[in-house]
Amino acid sequence: MPDNNNVDTTLNNLVIAGQSYQSRLLVGTGKYRDFAETKLAIDASGAQIVTVAIRRVNIGQDASQPSLLDFLPPSRFTILPNTAGCYDAKEAVRTLRLARELLDGHKLVKLEVLADDSTLFPNMPETLIAAKELVKDGFDVMVYCADDPIQARALEDIGCVAVMPLASLIGSGMGILNPWNLEIILDRVGVPVLVDAGIGTASDATIAMEMGCDGVLMNTAIAKARDPVLMAGAMKKAVESGREAFLAGRMPKKIYQASASSPREGRIGS
């Protein structure tokens, strides 16, 4: 990264399951107007890992229509299949076995087991069961979870390669609602911690990265921006900016005590 001379680029790489990624921004591919817009936004985001959902082929669908993976070839992107829409461990495991077959043995997956239709909160008991099963079956599991340090740690102990607590509800754009819990997770968990869900705008992503998160996963914040491609570029910069600020180490906060930046000596008339 020639424009990043002051940053040790090895420190700036995200390593998941032994694979190194320059981009710490992971993006979803849902909710875009069409595949062309999806591709433009993802290119602008600089993301290398992109999530996809696994769904039934519609019987009688027009086969001449291009498919998502024609626009996002697995040769160029790390495709991260998810289990969105699964409400129990069994369904999630089945979905990811299908994904592995679809992607020719690809092991890196995003597990998410949902508990409730209106909040899309994770079902943690089922998530833990599915995680165990998938790890045993040789998958590299990145896992959407509650912002609960105990559950996050349990997922690490099972062997998940990354834990991904929600910042706020999926698709809500409410930002990081419990930074204190996230701090504890960052403190207690050794595998990469990525904020997944709830990012609304660039500053939310920057805050997550400044706190020391290893990455951010988002979909709606880009796809449902008025200009998704412009927002994708903003998110790229926000994540990079937050990461560099984290590495740089922020100045200490000084409550009730100002500190002048200009010299006190040599003022005119003194």
Add this chain to the structure above:
Amino acid sequence: MLNIIVNGRPVTQPAGARVDAIVAGMQLAGKRFAVERNGEIVPKSRLTETPVEDGDRFEIVIAVGGG
């Protein structure tokens, strides 16, 4: 005649059909897809040799946009 369920819908196949016949009807040539038969993955390499049996349940999936 074999009565089977494909992606939740009843479908018929002639006796002796193999799994690739179901896929062929879906015009998936050149696309990435995966097949599950009665809860078990059928690898692509075995589509032509795996028989369809009466009452089988198939799931045939592709990747779509998601978060």
